[in-house]
Amino acid sequence: MDLQSFLCWRVAPLFLLMPCGLRCLTVHVLNEEPVHVIPGSSLVLSAQIEQGPLEEVSMITWERVPETGRAPERVTLATCPGRSLQCAGTRPNVHVNTKQQETTLQINGYSRADGGVYAVTVTDNAGTKTTAHCIVREYEAVHHVSLSINVSHSSLVCGEAWGTDPKFSWLYERAAITQTVGQVSRDGTTLVLSMNPICGHFTCLVSNKLGYSSATYSAGPCETEGRGTPAAVVCLVVLLLLFGALLAFLLWRRHRRNNRRERLHNHLDDAI
Structure with a gap:
């Protein structure tokens, strides 16, 4: 070898x-x-x-x-x-x-x-x-968005069926969420409420590349502070209008009476 x-x-x-x-x-x-x-x-x-x-x-x-x-x-x-x-x-x-x-x-x-x-x-x-x-x-579009409330934790939970890469966003009375209303979780699925009592309309919007879908939770109507003020203003305006109309009517009657007296006085002078 x-x-x-x-x-x-x-x-x-x-x-x-x-x-x-x-x-x-x-x-x-x-x-x-x-x-x-x-x-x-x-x-x-x-x-x-x-x-x-x-x-x-x-x-x-x-x-x-x-x-x-x-x-x-x-x-x-x-x-x-x-x-x-x-x-x-x-x-x-x-x-x-x-x-x-x-x-x-x-x-x-x-x-x-x-x-x-x-x-x-x-x-x-x-x-x-x-x-x-x-x-x-x-790639699937978003489907069947659902919205539920967790009363014990004062939060709203948003869910979606099988859409691909869903993005979650929230609205309160058709406006963006503020800190006075609550705070959205990192994944966007949960809105932890800070308002008390819970009232108004909450909307969860889920979107991806193929479109969007939404769900709305309606709580009780909100009681606005000083709610009777607008009604009082309306009543005051109505009273002022009525008073003005009455004053105008009285002035018109007085003016008409004075005219009748002048015409009668002129007629007597002509007769003498």
Whole structure:
């Protein structure tokens, strides 16, 4: 056995015992899951591939399976074989781009059927496969907003059925909440009331990218301080108007009587 063969037999086992950072290939999806997509828009998933100096990517595969179900059917969306990693989608609206140790899947015209668990599998030159997963769901509009009162804690609680990324806001008598009315919790779902007694109309508004919905809680009518003042002012105005009308009537009668006396006096003078 010559020296070169001897070194090959001695060095080869050392490569197998090298740390994973030198010979292992990993992949992970960059999107935060679950990914919510509005129907009709584009789904874009990106994955980063990390490989050691001794590794070479020979195949990238994008697949999808239903999120639930006993026997999920795996659907191949795109494959990128060979050193050039030229990707081919299985449908016209599926596109894959691979460059600089990153692969991106794009599905145009997303529909509800496109939801599920997406898997990107990277195969190295030794046939070892590494897979990363990402859950994709449809972006849902807000539905069925409800509003209830917790009397013992002097608070109002707002709930929403299944909307994606709901944002909560509050109104009191169609105006923004002030400190005299209460304080909204960090997640926006609870309004802790500081007013006493609780009265008026409270509205919880829930919104997201697809629209909004609201619910209103109506407490008893509020008693305004000095409530009798407006009524007293009205009565005073009415009395002043009546007094003015009476005074005008008396002046008119007096003026009319004086005119009659003058006409009678002139008539007597003419007769003499």
